[in-house]
Amino acid sequence: MSQAALPDGTRFVLPDTAARRDELRDLLRDLYHAWGFDQVEVPSLERYDPGHPRAAQSFKLADRDSGVLALRTDFTPALAQLVRAAHPAVAGGARRPVRYQYAGTVWHAIDPELARTREFTQVGIELIGVSNARADAELIHLARESVRVVGLEPRVEVGNPGFVRAAFDAAGVPGPLRDLAADAIDRKDRSDLSGVLAPAGLATASVDALLAIPDLYGGTEVLAHARAAVPWPAALYEIDRLEGVLREFEDDSELMLDLSMARRLSYYTGVTFRAYTPDFGQPLLGGGRYDGALLPAAAGFSLGLERLMRAVARRRSVSETEPLVLAFDDAGARRLRAAGVRVVRALDAEIEAVRREARDLGIPFVLADGALEAIDPGADVERLAELRTVLSGGGGA
């Protein structure tokens, strides 16, 4: 067999990391489950669609019949398809909430620079079928809880690309300049923005209002600033909409506003948000409302599990998940496993060799010839007594 290098941007996951990743994954699944989000699975192979926003970033595969397939780059399109198949009424516009959660691998065919991997795990939720402030608030609540549940301090920034779009409409920014102008606003780059707008010949008051947008971020005071600086009715309507979402929160201290969030203006139709944690320089989670793009009413978010792991302080998995017993004796091993103890099968037969094997694997107890012993004199004697009780049939561990 050849010793070829791994493909760029892929990696092995060793037991410690795998265990921590599963732990985070379980915490998130239980959180979303507790809020009524049901788990679904979708295929990782999709029909290649050149119109998909991430089409250029997908790994393509030739199908047998000369069709082209792609590895999924995110879950949203497949989930929308699932909803169209399973809930045709909702897909047709009926108002009925459908709550789904998902987790799995996604692949991005990008230059693996800036520490980005090309294969990673995405976890997320979608709330489909209802579009109102309470639905938006539910997702923002869960974005905040997703960060909290893994033991980090959450900060969630909330924006509304509809505001920027309304301002463009009202000011009469010509279509061809809109992407560049939105990009400059999203980068808070007023100097670039004034350069982009210069050839459009807009009224001075309109240019001034647009140039105020990059600085409209901060706490709730931003809403008042925005009303004063960008006073077009359609823009005010979008500010009201955002305020309506914020009213759903009793405690909005962990929320921040950013009215200059302006990425993917043609996709997101309502609130968008990102979650951060202090002293970690990258967003942990992102999402928003995209009514009409794939389904009449839909919103959701996703997070990258590998990045979340980097943000979480290194902590070992709880000790109970480490293998506890190395057993030569299969009947005893069965009894211990039935009580939830992790038991590894000894591959040596002779007792000294089994003890050595346990020492090499870092397993504290050995079960051989019907006897359970600790290989280290400093072992946890209470734990040993507990395990002996289980072995003799005296109740659970």
Added chain:
Amino acid sequence: MSGARVGDGVRVAGTLVLALPKGRVMEESLSALRSAGLRLEPRGAGRALRYDAGDAVVIEMRNADVPTYVELGVADAGVVGKDVLLEAGSRLAEPVDLGLAACRLSLIRPRGASTMIERVATKYPRLTAAYLGRIGSGAEVVKLTGNVELACLTGLADAVVDVVQTGGTLRDNDLEEVDVIAHSTARFVVNRASLKLRSDRLRPLIEALRRHPGAR
């Protein structure tokens, strides 16, 4: 948060970390930051690449590395040329145009050259490829790291894309600027998370920097 992680190297909770490019821009940036109210001590005699300057920790690096440090959040903010940001395809927040180190990024050829361009040498391969695509040229791009003009003089390439400040080097070597691809100035760039999470320190700094002569 406790425990080490990749990217934690220079982080102390509450300290502002600034990534600045080596050389003249570093001195000019420091003086702009000082006049914006940051107390920043000179580094002293040593050659420390990272030092606590008082109101911020300063880390010094090649300009092309600044976007990486800021994007990954090891530095909260930094100063870097727009040319570098364009080449890196960076999506950092760029709240202040400092107006420093103004230059053009241009297509340069030997004076009077009129043949079709077949090969372009540059330190900016991504920008150059995008530019050639826009003008419908099929020329190939060669990446160099130093004295790009030399490529034209020696016949390695029949055009180069490089920064032009005064045009002195071009005149001395009988080269001419054929097309201006982009204008560049030094930008104050900010990590998108820091902009929100440390706005108490960064917002006043941004406001003050915009008032610096030449900045916008």
